[in-house]
Amino acid sequence: MPTNRQFLLAQIPTDKLAxxxxxxxxxxMPMAGEGEVLVRTRYISLDxxxxxxxxxxxxxxxxxxxxxxxxxxxxEVVESRDPGFKPGDLVSGDxxxxxxxxxxxxxxxxxxxxxxxxxxxxxxxxxxLTAYFGLLExxxxxxxxxxxxxxxxxxxxxxxxxxxxxxxxxxxxxAGGEAKCALLTTKLGFDAAVDHKAxxxxxxxxxxxxxxxxxYFDNVGGQVLEACLFNMKxxxxxxxxxxxxxxxxxxxxxAPRGVxxxxxxxxxxxxxxxVMDFEAENERALTDLRSxxxxxxxxVYEDIIDGFENLPRALIGxxxxxxxxxxxxxxx
Amino acid sequence: MPTNRQFLLAQIPTDKLAxxxxxxxxxxMPMAGEGEVLVRTRYISLDxxxxxxxxxxxxxxxxxxxxxxxxxxxxEVVESRDPGFKPGDLVSGDxxxxxxxxxxxxxxxxxxxxxxxxxxxxxxxxxxLTAYFGLLExxxxxxxxxxxxxxxxxxxxxxxxxxxxxxxxxxxxxAGGEAKCALLTTKLGFDAAVDHKAxxxxxxxxxxxxxxxxxYFDNVGGQVLEACLFNMKxxxxxxxxxxxxxxxxxxxxxAPRGVxxxxxxxxxxxxxxxVMDFEAENERALTDLRSxxxxxxxxVYEDIIDGFENLPRALIGxxxxxxxxxxxxxxx
Numbered sequence: 001m002p003t004n005r006q007f008l009l010a011q012i013p014t015d016k017l018a019x020x021x022x023x024x025x026x027x028x029m030p031m032a033g034e035g036e037v038l039v040r041t042r043y044i045s046l047d048x049x050x051x052x053x054x055x056x057x058x059x060x061x062x063x064x065x066x067x068x069x070x071x072x073x074x075x076e077v078v079e080s081r082d083p084g085f086k087p088g089d090l091v092s093g094d095x096x097x098x099x100x101x102x103x104x105x106x107x108x109x110x111x112x113x114x115x116x117x118x119x120x121x122x123x124x125x126x127x128x129l130t131a132y133f134g135l136l137e138x139x140x141x142x143x144x145x146x147x148x149x150x151x152x153x154x155x156x157x158x159x160x161x162x163x164x165x166x167x168x169x170x171x172x173x174x175a176g177g178e179a180k181c182a183l184l185t186t187k188l189g190f191d192a193a194v195d196h197k198a199x200x201x202x203x204x205x206x207x208x209x210x211x212x213x214x215x216y217f218d219n220v221g222g223q224v225l226e227a228c229l230f231n232m233k234x235x236x237x238x239x240x241x242x243x244x245x246x247x248x249x250x251x252x253x254x255a256p257r258g259v260x261x262x263x264x265x266x267x268x269x270x271x272x273x274x275v276m277d278f279e280a281e282n283e284r285a286l287t288d289l290r291s292x293x294x295x296x297x298x299x300v301y302e303d304i305i306d307g308f309e310n311l312p313r314a315l316i317g318x319x320x321x322x323x324x325x326x327x328x329x330x331x332x
Numbered sequence: 333m334p335t336n337r338q339f340l341l342a343q344i345p346t347d348k349l350a351x352x353x354x355x356x357x358x359x360x361m362p363m364a365g366e367g368e369v370l371v372r373t374r375y376i377s378l379d380x381x382x383x384x385x386x387x388x389x390x391x392x393x394x395x396x397x398x399x400x401x402x403x404x405x406x407x408e409v410v411e412s413r414d415p416g417f418k419p420g421d422l423v424s425g426d427x428x429x430x431x432x433x434x435x436x437x438x439x440x441x442x443x444x445x446x447x448x449x450x451x452x453x454x455x456x457x458x459x460x461l462t463a464y465f466g467l468l469e470x471x472x473x474x475x476x477x478x479x480x481x482x483x484x485x486x487x488x489x490x491x492x493x494x495x496x497x498x499x500x501x502x503x504x505x506x507a508g509g510e511a512k513c514a515l516l517t518t519k520l521g522f523d524a525a526v527d528h529k530a531x532x533x534x535x536x537x538x539x540x541x542x543x544x545x546x547x548y549f550d551n552v553g554g555q556v557l558e559a560c561l562f563n564m565k566x567x568x569x570x571x572x573x574x575x576x577x578x579x580x581x582x583x584x585x586x587a588p589r590g591v592x593x594x595x596x597x598x599x600x601x602x603x604x605x606x607v608m609d610f611e612a613e614n615e616r617a618l619t620d621l622r623s624x625x626x627x628x629x630x631x632v633y634e635d636i637i638d639g640f641e642n643l644p645r646a647l648i649g650x651x652x653x654x655x656x657x658x659x660x661x662x663x664x
Contacts, residue, residue, distance in 0.1 A: 240595040263572040263603075267605055267606060267609060268602075269602070269603045269604075271600075272595035272600045
């Protein structure tokens with residue numbers, strides 16, 4: 001009989017996330033009820049949003065101590081009590097950090113084929129769709145625009161920058177450290193990279209985008225958003241995807257202070273989005289993403305860590321900016 | 333020979349604006365050059381934006397010490413060297429704080445008639461148009477929506493709330509003090525008023541708008557914006573008109589900190605605007621505003637102070653929240 005390893009969120013962090021906030025147990029093997037599907041997790045996705053879920057209600061309920069840690073995964077159907085799924089199907093869903101999960105069929109998305117299958121959790125999954133819709137729908141870039149993306153070497157950011165290039169934009173990536181910045185310009189086709197660890201970010205952005213920023217894809221919030229606000233062109237657009245710089249610390253800081261002054265005087269539009277809002281358009285997006293990947297216009301970086309037991313450190317490291325490309329943990 | 337009284341901005345304030353930042357002088361009488369128009373100011377508009385212009389470049393150049401204080405006015409043509417204007421015409425323009433100004437004809441807007449003529453600087457001027465376009469274009473309210481406006485007893489706010497009612501919305505005003513709040517609900521038709529000086533604003537807003545806010549018209553930024561962000565419904569819209577709470581003090585605070593978290597999770601749109609962006613639609617807006625005022629659906633409050641010499645204290649008092657309705661100084 002297989003075991004069902006589970007990572008529980010042992011306690012809600014009040015400061016930085018650390019290994020002791022998780023507890024590994026041998027949990028019960030779940031059973032699929034009527035209309036449910038038993039799946040085995042293959043790849044578990046690590047996302048900054050995982051940490052945000054610990055702060056309170058977001059677009060989903062807050063996580064609670066003692067529960068299996070939540071997380072999206074690429075999984076394989078083991079047993080189905082729903083006519084829409086059969087053993088061997090690849091699906092995505094919020095399985096949580098465990099080997100097996102029994103989920104209502106309606107909470108699972110049946111996936112097509114991809115080689116490697118990890119792409120189904122990355123460029124052909126929430127990551128790719130987030131980059132695609134956030135940039136194109138919220139950012140509304142036109143050819144010739146200057147597009148800036150933060151966390152540019154990360155899963156979403158690395159795709160945002162490349163899509164912006166495909167659309168004829170001048171593309172600037174913000175990332176932490178020289179190695180990531182070098183990757184952006186030498187491998188991913190960014191026109192410029194700005195190291196947010198290297199000093200005066202407002203000035204560095206002005207040097208990289210002397211005419212200002214038309215579209216900023218914001219993954220991080222905080223001081224990087226502030227620096228971009230100062231460099232936005234009038235009538236610029238900011239796609240608000242996340243505020244990763246604000247999640248992993250003592251008490252989220254929410255106060256807007258003077259920001260609206262810049263929003264007004266530059267007539268900016270800041271638009272928050274969650275990828276599920278654009279679900280009806282997924283097919284079109286996936287067709288584009290596949291054609292770009294297959295024609296090598298879009299390079300896919302994945303940062304795959306082997307071993308279920310490494311989930312906590314994979315997430316902690318992601319929050320510290322360790323990864324290049326989409327980070328996931330391969331379970332089997 | 334008439335004199336030309338002028339208030340100079342004697343120095344840029346580093347903290348709160350005070351009388352000593354201005355200096356009254358008898359300036360030279362300006363002469364209209366070719367293509368210019370000599371006007372006499374009748375009413376000078378006081379706006380929180382006057383103070384923002386002292387902070388740096390906004391949608392106009394920053395003010396400098398030693399210059400005539402800038403400000404919009406309703407003025408009368410004395411002499412014209414442009415075929416489009418003749419003596420006696422009423423115009424609006426940035427005359428600055430002085431009795432007479434010679435301005436290029438293209439910087440003046442010829443005004444129609446109104447009784448009283450002060451309405452041309454208020455409800456039929458930038459104030460009314462700002463309320464109209466900011467609410468209807470940026471806020472996109474639908475009948476039944478809950479609309480919140482801050483500085484609700486002020487010039488723009490008092491019109492925003494009434495237009496929202498005309499459009500069938502539930503309207504909540506935020507104002508400072510019991511007297512203003514009472515005015516909102518008893519005279520201006522607001523459904524509820526919240527006193528931002530009375531304590532926990534997040535909670536008070538939740539009580540006034542238990543299902544959340546669809547549209548927030550933001551005149552003030554800062555903590556009031558923060559409280560509204562927490563109470564926004566998903567997919568709510570925020571019309572960013574100004575950040576008056578941030579202008580009059582030591583050093584503007586621009587950092588956004590965690591705000592994008594709320595923009596993302598609620599999928600909000602924050603849109604900054606300046607009334608000139610909608611100039612092409614002014615005629616339609618003015619037709620609506622006139623019909624609402626004439627049918628008494630829209631009540632106009634003006635706060636008119638007599639005497640040129642009172643300009644500094646009129647602005648200082650406005651920044652302290654003294655006025656109800658549109659504040660202006662009557663010069664002649």
